[in-house]
Amino acid sequence: MISSINWNGICYGNECGSRGTCRSFGRTWRCARAVVRVKASSLGSDDKGHGSSIGEEGVLVATNGGPASTVVGGFGDVLEEDRIAEDDLVRPWAVSVASGYSLLRDPHHNKGLAFSGKERDAHYLRGLLPPTVVSQDLQVKKIMHNLRQYQVPLQRYMAMMDLQESNERLFYKLLIDNVEELLPVVYTPTVGEACQKYGSIFRRPQGLFISLKEKGRILEVLKNWPQRNIQVIVVTDGERILGLGDLGCQGMGIPVGKLSLYTALGGVHPSACLPVTIDVGTNNEELLNDEFYIGLRQRRATGQEYDELLHEFMTAVKQNYGEKVLIQFEDFANHNAFQLLEKYGSTHLVFNDDIQGTASVVLAGLIAALKFVGGTLADHRFLFLGAGEAGTGIAELIAREMSKQTKVSVEEAREHIWLVDSKGLIVSSRKESLPHFKSPWAHDFKPVTELVDAVKAIKPTVLIGTSGVGKTFTKDVVEAMAALNEKPIIFSLSNPTSQSECTAEEAYTWSEGRAIFASGSPFDPVKLNGMSFIPGQANNAYIFPGLGLGLLISGAIRVHDDMLLAAAEALAEEVTQRNFDKGLIYPPFKNIRKISAHIAADVAAKAYELGLATRLPQPRDLVKHAESCMYSPGYRSYR
Ligand SMILES: O=C([O-])CC(=O)C(=O)O
Numbered sequence: 037m038i039s040s041i042n043w044n045g046i047c048y049g050n051e052c053g054s055r056g057t058c059r060s061f062g063r064t065w066r067c068a069r070a071v072v073r074v075k076a077s078s079l080g081s082d083d084k085g086h087g088s089s090i091g092e093e094g095v096l097v098a099t100n101g102g103p104a105s106t107v108v109g110g111f112g113d114v115l116e117e118d119r120i121a122e123d124d125l126v127r128p129w130a131v132s133v134a135s136g137y138s139l140l141r142d143p144h145h146n147k148g149l150a151f152s153g154k155e156r157d158a159h160y161l162r163g164l165l166p167p168t169v170v171s172q173d174l175q176v177k178k179i180m181h182n183l184r185q186y187q188v189p190l191q192r193y194m195a196m197m198d199l200q201e202s203n204e205r206l207f208y209k210l211l212i213d214n215v216e217e218l219l220p221v222v223y224t225p226t227v228g229e230a231c232q233k234y235g236s237i238f239r240r241p242q243g244l245f246i247s248l249k250e251k252g253r254i255l256e257v258l259k260n261w262p263q264r265n266i267q268v269i270v271v272t273d274g275e276r277i278l279g280l281g282d283l284g285c286q287g288m289g290i291p292v293g294k295l296s297l298y299t300a301l302g303g304v305h306p307s308a309c310l311p312v313t314i315d316v317g318t319n320n321e322e323l324l325n326d327e328f329y330i331g332l333r334q335r336r337a338t339g340q341e342y343d344e345l346l347h348e349f350m351t352a353v354k355q356n357y358g359e360k361v362l363i364q365f366e367d368f369a370n371h372n373a374f375q376l377l378e379k380y381g382s383t384h385l386v387f388n389d390d391i392q393g394t395a396s397v398v399l400a401g402l403i404a405a406l407k408f409v410g411g412t413l414a415d416h417r418f419l420f421l422g423a424g425e426a427g428t429g430i431a432e433l434i435a436r437e438m439s440k441q442t443k444v445s446v447e448e449a450r451e452h453i454w455l456v457d458s459k460g461l462i463v464s465s466r467k468e469s470l471p472h473f474k475s476p477w478a479h480d481f482k483p484v485t486e487l488v489d490a491v492k493a494i495k496p497t498v499l500i501g502t503s504g505v506g507k508t509f510t511k512d513v514v515e516a517m518a519a520l521n522e523k524p525i526i527f528s529l530s531n532p533t534s535q536s537e538c539t540a541e542e543a544y545t546w547s548e549g550r551a552i553f554a555s556g557s558p559f560d561p562v563k564l565n566g567m568s569f570i571p572g573q574a575n576n577a578y579i580f581p582g583l584g585l586g587l588l589i590s591g592a593i594r595v596h597d598d599m600l601l602a603a604a605e606a607l608a609e610e611v612t613q614r615n616f617d618k619g620l621i622y623p624p625f626k627n628i629r630k631i632s633a634h635i636a637a638d639v640a641a642k643a644y645e646l647g648l649a650t651r652l653p654q655p656r657d658l659v660k661h662a663e664s665c666m667y668s669p670g671y672r673s674y675r
């Protein structure tokens with residue numbers, strides 16, 4: 037194995053079949069695309085003398101101890117141009133050329149038994165693999181067979197994580213080809229349990245951990261990450277993981293899971309994705325006392341200490357990756373979520389998935405549900421249980437869409453929308469004590485404490501649960517909705533399944549099969565009185581991969597609310613007549629890559645329209661362009 041070579045590389049072009057160019061910056065090669073081979077003419081003493089390298093990140097080059105020989109690349113299939121300063125190229129580490137045994141252990145390039153005979157010869161794999169050569173499809177078949185043997189969801193999750201760390205392309209092929217079956221494994225609900233037990237199941241780090249200990253050195257820490265051309269970061273501080281509360285550093289499962297969906301559902305190249313967990317401590321006593329806990333053992337830093345760390349992170353990200361890197365805030369607690377969005381929304385390309393992504397997916401479901409119940413948004417009355425990020429985010433987007441459709445002001449539109457929090461209905465007499473994100477929803481009304489009483493008093497046509505508290509849509513509540521409405525719309529959005537406000541079965545049974553139901557985490561179809569009901573999954577996974585792709589392909593520099601409306605409308609348009617005939621208000625996840633391309637195209641179109649796009653000229657057919665930019669996980673040939 038070559039761990040380090042001295043070289044002065046001659047790129048002799050792509051042998052991967054795709055066209056691309058290599059440019060030389062002195063001794064550093066930079067490759068615009070895909071697999072490139074480099075001939076090393078001056079090899080170190082511990083090598084086998086071949087010097088070929090494989091890398092869709094471009095050229096893998098080892099340092100000779102000098103300052104600027106390093107790895108460049110990682111453009112993914114999306115980014116074809118980038119400007120990197122020469123001093124950016126200096127890294128403290130060397131990357132080895134992957135061949136032979138190390139190639140089999142390199143998740144980005146390993147193909148396992150799918151290496152052909154010629155590849156085995158060319159890359160010193162002879163004898164390291166059994167003689168049989170299999171196709172990627174057969175590998176998928178075998179792994180699905182094995183996964184189905186596990187009875188415990190967490191075992192499936194761990195098997196999937198092992199695969200991601202041993203053969204990345206196979207992981208994505210499996211996920212894309214079996215998305216409906218595997219989404220609940222790598223994502224909600226199983227990822228919730230994985231985060232709760234992350235310390236004990238931790239094997240290899242899959243993202244960047246930035247703790248208070250790294251304060252003052254975050255830029256340095258970012259440079260330790262092996263990929264340079266990061267396009268999307270999902271970051272959490274672990275304080276509100278799904279509806280499970282403060283899981284501290286163990287929240288890392290969420291950015292990892294979300295980014296695997298960026299690739300599988302949205303086609304963003306895996307090497308362009310960076311999961312980050314900011315560790316400022318945890319207030320979860322159980323974790324602080326857990327010997328397997330992997331994070332800082334201290335209570336959460338707040339105030340200035342917290343703000344400074346986050347600011348250093350946001351500044352370092354922009355400095356290291358440029359202003360077009362997308363930062364998705366995920367599962368922060370309410371106070372920080374709103375503050376971060378407000379603070380960085382006008383200086384960085386950021387959005388909060390729990391506030392804005394969830395809002396967009398729910399709005400799409402409501403637009404589609406109107407097909408069944410009739411009327412426009414303005415003809416309906418909305419009641420939320422939960423007035424945090426998701427509740428107020430959805431409420432605001434509904435108000436904006438209503439205002440857009442009917443030309444009433446957003447303030448007037450808000451009067452159709454009511455929220456209940458842990459203290460009861462949000463009314464104007466509570467205004468003094470409300471945080472700023474709740475105050476727009478404080479309407480004039482008498483105080484009401486119980487949800488069921490709020491339903492009877494407000495008479496909503498739509499009931500939405502964003503409370504993070506399971507079992508709160510009781511029989512009384514659902515029956516009250518069913519008494520008021522021929523087709524009550526009931527969304528139980530809290531995740532994972534244990535936190536869902538009610539189950540699909542409860543919603544259909546208590547409403548005598550009349551509810552139009554969707555949930556954040558998946559539920560199986562329900563049989564009732566000989567009929568089958570298929571619940572919708574109103575999860576932001578429908579939105580963020582396509583939204584992110586749209587931002588990247590247009591080179592957007594800011595996220596605008598109109599882009600979220602565009603994403604919602606694009607998703608609602610993807611519900612076909614056949615879907616409606618089956619009672620669906622969301623399209624099946626199995627078509628998600630096509631759906632993401634449409635969402636991406638509409639988001640990108642909006643970015644161009646708003647003057648926020650920098651990738652000019654605007655491609656004529658944005659759907660085709662989005663599709664052509666999507667990563668596909670088929671193996672490359674390494675001959
Ligand atoms: O992760 C999910 O399934 C949806 C989400 O953002 C949350 O519940 O926080």
Ligand SMILES: [Mg+2]
Nearest residue numbers: 366367389390
């Ligand atoms: Mg979330």
